[in-house]
Amino acid sequence: MLPAGHAVYRTDLKHKVNTTYLTAQGGLRPTTSNVRLTSPRAGISFDWVYVTPALTFGQAREFGMARSGVEKISAGPGRELLLAVSGDGVSSEEAFRGEPADASVTVRIAGAELPVPELPTHTTSGAVLVLNIPASSDPEIALTDLGKTQTASLRTGERGGHDAAAYYPFRSGAATLFSPGLGITTPPAQAYITRLDITAALGAYDADRGWAPPGQAWLLLSIESSGSSQPSDTTGWQVDLDLSKHLTVAGKGLPTTRVPGKVTAVESQQVPFRTALPVKDPHAIGSDLEFVMTGDGTLRTSRGKLRTEFITAGSDVSLHLAVPR
DSSP: OOOSSSOEEEEEOSSOOOHHHHHHTSSOEEEEEEEEEEOSSOEEEEEEEEEESEEEHHHHHHTTOOOTTOOEEEOOTTEEEEEEEEOOOOOOOOOOSSOSSOOEEEEEETTEEEEOTTSOSBOOSSEEEEEEEETTOOOEEEEEETTEEEEEETTTOOEEETTGGGGSSOOEEEEEEEOSOEEEOSSSOEEEEEEEEEEEEEESEETTTEEOOTTOEEEEEEEEEEEEEESOOOSOOEEEEEHHHHEEEEETTEEEEEOOOEEEEEBTBOEEEEEEEEESOGGGOOSEEEEEEOSEEEEEETTEEEEEEESSSOEEEEEEOBOOO
16 A cells, blocks of 8 residues: 555656556546646646556556555555656746746645655656545646746646646747848859758747736747858858848738847857747737748958848748647
């Protein structure tokens, strides 16, 4: 018997749980599936949640809890075991500077709140959270990050807490945008190509701007700029781009918006840049965003500072915002 009380147990699994085998053994009831919480720096995910008054030896073995000579693991009178099988945690993976405390995870059962130090905030497949709970209770998993707490019922999967709606469904995507080419037509002819690797995500928190207003969100943009030259120019050069003049983003629920900020493209180097755009209604944002680059840039070479023009009219790329699985 697992001790009565609000104890939390965790076991590392070396295999994928066989749900068909578990339910065929009898007595094990699934309560919900796909329990997920997302915060700026952490993600909690449970693919399946089960309850049972006792585990057979075969079920305990599937959960990595079998002990030699123990045929059954019981919860005790008026109690039951709740087993939550972890999946891959999903986080907005933002970059933060100097935040005071890590994200934390607790379990709330019948008015008690228990820390879960063993359960990483970025859960990975291969862990099970085991609770010995009163049979009538509705335990919650709680994720606290940057002063805000979100919760999810382990009975129903229903979310609660601060502004959870701004994160769900959390969506992100990535795309690569090449400039049409910055060229010098006077001999010797030379082309300089700027590449922007763009990652976009909807989130309720930005490291520089803080939490979005209630019900709103940020479109978080991470851009890595790099460059290449044809033929290769190894004398040292860079292209300076004012994004507010050259780069726009648009999509369903998002009118054409200029991206603020400046980036520099250097031969064979990646230069990071991040910014955030306010989104009044994150649920109105469609799945596809279009980024368009137009205009000209400033090229600095060994021959000095030169103004160059795009060889073609412009360049665009579509970025698909998808729910991570």
